[in-house]
Amino acid sequence: xxxxxxxxxxxxITEEEINEMVDTLRSGWLSMGPxxxxxxxxxxxxIGSKKSVAVSSWTAAGHLTLEAFGIKQGDEVIVPTMTFPAxxxxxxxxxxxxxxxxxxxxxxxxxxxxxxxxxxxxTKAIIPVHYGGQPCDLDEINDIAKRYNLRVLEDAAHSLPxxxxxxxxGTVSEVTCFSFYATKTLSTGxxxxxxxxxxxxxxxxxxxxxxxxxxxxxxRYSESGSWYYEVVAPGYKYNFTDLQASLGxxxxxxxxxxxxxxxxxxxxxxxxxxxxxxxxLHTIKPDRESSWHLYPVRLNLDMxxxxxxxxxxxxxxxxxxxxxxxxxxxKHLFYSETFQLKDEDFPVASAVFPRLLxxxxxxxxxxxxxxxxxxxxxxxxxxxxx
Ligand SMILES: Cc1ncc(COP(=O)(O)O)c(C=O)c1O
Numbered sequence: 001x002x003x004x005x006x007x008x009x010x011x012x013i014t015e016e017e018i019n020e021m022v023d024t025l026r027s028g029w030l031s032m033g034p035x036x037x038x039x040x041x042x043x044x045x046x047i048g049s050k051k052s053v054a055v056s057s058w059t060a061a062g063h064l065t066l067e068a069f070g071i072k073q074g075d076e077v078i079v080p081t082m083t084f085p086a087x088x089x090x091x092x093x094x095x096x097x098x099x100x101x102x103x104x105x106x107x108x109x110x111x112x113x114x115x116x117x118x119x120x121x122x123t124k125a126i127i128p129v130h131y132g133g134q135p136c137d138l139d140e141i142n143d144i145a146k147r148y149n150l151r152v153l154e155d156a157a158h159s160l161p162x163x164x165x166x167x168x169x170g171t172v173s174e175v176t177c178f179s180f181y182a183t184k185t186l187s188t189g190x191x192x193x194x195x196x197x198x199x200x201x202x203x204x205x206x207x208x209x210x211x212x213x214x215x216x217x218x219x220r221y222s223e224s225g226s227w228y229y230e231v232v233a234p235g236y237k238y239n240f241t242d243l244q245a246s247l248g249x250x251x252x253x254x255x256x257x258x259x260x261x262x263x264x265x266x267x268x269x270x271x272x273x274x275x276x277x278x279x280x281l282h283t284i285k286p287d288r289e290s291s292w293h294l295y296p297v298r299l300n301l302d303m304x305x306x307x308x309x310x311x312x313x314x315x316x317x318x319x320x321x322x323x324x325x326x327x328x329x330x331k332h333l334f335y336s337e338t339f340q341l342k343d344e345d346f347p348v349a350s351a352v353f354p355r356l357l358x359x360x361x362x363x364x365x366x367x368x369x370x371x372x373x374x375x376x377x378x379x380x381x382x383x384x385x386x
Contacts, residue, residue, distance in 0.1 A: 054248075077127060130289060135164040176196070259292070299355045
């Protein structure tokens, strides 16, 4: 590997995670067990949620939540187009229809107007996605949900930790699901968490994450457990493991420190790029704080002689890794064909997508790395100024 190449993301793993992992390996308990329970409890305390249920991924968390909501074949669930496909696919698992809607221009979060337009008698839920870590307009979304008797599942895959009007994401709506995938702001390699203020939802998800077993199934091989259990529903194999908790527990202790690092990097980028007219920076609304999982910028292509693909190539040649978040759902083959989605039905996402680029932003980056991104990116943009 080229040691000068700045990766787009690198998890922040220190001796603490390594020691905790070794301790787990020596303990003989690798799957769901005491460390998973501790991680759930500490996460719940950190967020201030009523209940937290740890699972194998955001996708599992979202699937279990929709199952607990009682989503069935023929139902409709509203999903923004600017997201990772997992947000829409969990709806398809039920034979239900993901109703894909456009986003708002400034934040790239789901458009309130488009939510209202998309509601029909079949609509059962809304999945707002906090794009890049910035919370959506949650008061308005919950108000719409109340008026039309819909459930809300926040896709907070990007937004640990983030706040909305002073409240931590994870405490605002009925259910919030987080991701601990390798690139996320707290990483357990793979993993997810369901936070909810509804105890019945928490209980259903806890049962369904481990084969539908009606009590502490994970304890059945422990000293205090019993071999006897009953299955109350055909559940899933979506449990978290103590191996994952070995990363999660130390990561949780430094979640604010990691957030501060990302805020520092975001501020440095914003300061460096604020007068550069070749790009447009992301807007953060004043009543909320982003987790800064992503630092998205929009290329002002009309002022440049090259496309985004050429800019990305040139960044890579200069040892700077970047990402694109996201190709809109309506552009993916399956969704466009199955639900007959056309670019012109998503004017905001269609216009912004070819311009989008995410710069590296993670705690292991030092000032030299940040300077490198700023200088290389600025030079490339200026080189191709029209
Ligand atoms: C917005 C969003 N939702 C959901 C997911 C799925 O998360 P997981 O990989 O934990 O299933 C991702 C993953 O990248 C994501 O970015």
